[in-house]
Amino acid sequence: MRRLFPHPYLTIALVVLWMLLVNRLALGSLVMALILGTAIPLITARWWPGTPPVARPMALIGYIALVIWDVIIANIQVAKIVLFMPTSQIKSAWITVPLDLTSPEAITLLAGTITMTPGTLTADIASDGKSLLIHSLHAPDPDAIRDDIKARYETRLKRIFDE
Amino acid sequence: MILEVLISATLIIGGAFALIGSYGLLRLKDPFQRLHAPTKGSTLGVGAVLLASALAHLSRGQGASWHEILVTLFIFLTAPLTALFLARVHLHRAAPRRDLPAPATSTRWASADLTLENPQPERESL
């Protein structure tokens, strides 16, 4: 089983992707999706050294729901700033967020989340990979934003990736 | 009827957010501030329009349409990457480095390793 499906998550993702692309639920498409979902991971297994260390896939769904909600809030906040705040009053700030996460997948997910959520944007990572450089559109209190990111997203990601 | 109101509302919200995103791109002064508006505004604008498209497909009685999910997923996954790349271009080219805060443990940020004399950094961060 392990030899036939070296990357179960990749197989599931490929099957779902193919079904979405075909856009109808038919048995023939499902067979084609399963063929692709088996063949592509087998052929490309050499270039995927390890599986992503997701310990709790169910918690990931809750995390995605939280992020989607935050994206909507983020947009209303950014829209308010863009439309009504005079450009001279916008106080942008650089924030350093020290990371407790270690796996590249978790850091990537955190960086993506920060970019999509309220007024913050990931700009860079430190050379040793232990802190993120974040630009905030309007930050009267940069330390509060840093603590909010660590409490709201990083602790959840730590639980998901079991670090 | 409820579906019709919902479709109209998402269409109007989507159009408004896309317009705000592009307006912010024109209005904000700093290059890093300008990165904020399109990555959030325009992405959600297109997301709302795609939701409206899925609902419209449903309201015409043609069953569910899954292509919208695919496009939405793709746009929402690629928007942070685009923003990160453009931020690094700005860091690399335009922004003055002296006002950046220091990293917590390391001495410098990864984009500072990318100089013309040393185009290959020791550790590939992205």
Place this chain on the structure above:
Amino acid sequence: MIAYALTFAIACFALALLLNLIRLATAKTPGDRILAVDTMVINVIGLIVLYGIKTASGLNFEAAILFAMTGFVSTVAFAKFLLRGNIIE
């Protein structure tokens, strides 16, 4: 009612494209130009989807997906080129 909302949304996206074009013409750095083009790509995807709603056809989605993919790849390629001076290492 949907027809009015659709017209409003199409007008918004068209105006957004025009604003992006102004940004593209007046940008001072290459990074800003890439950002303007990337936003244009996103807005064009929105317009394609809106046209799909208007004509009640699902055929436009292949175009939207292709546009999203080529837009993303070209933005990354541009950014890579500015960062490193070459695209494929």
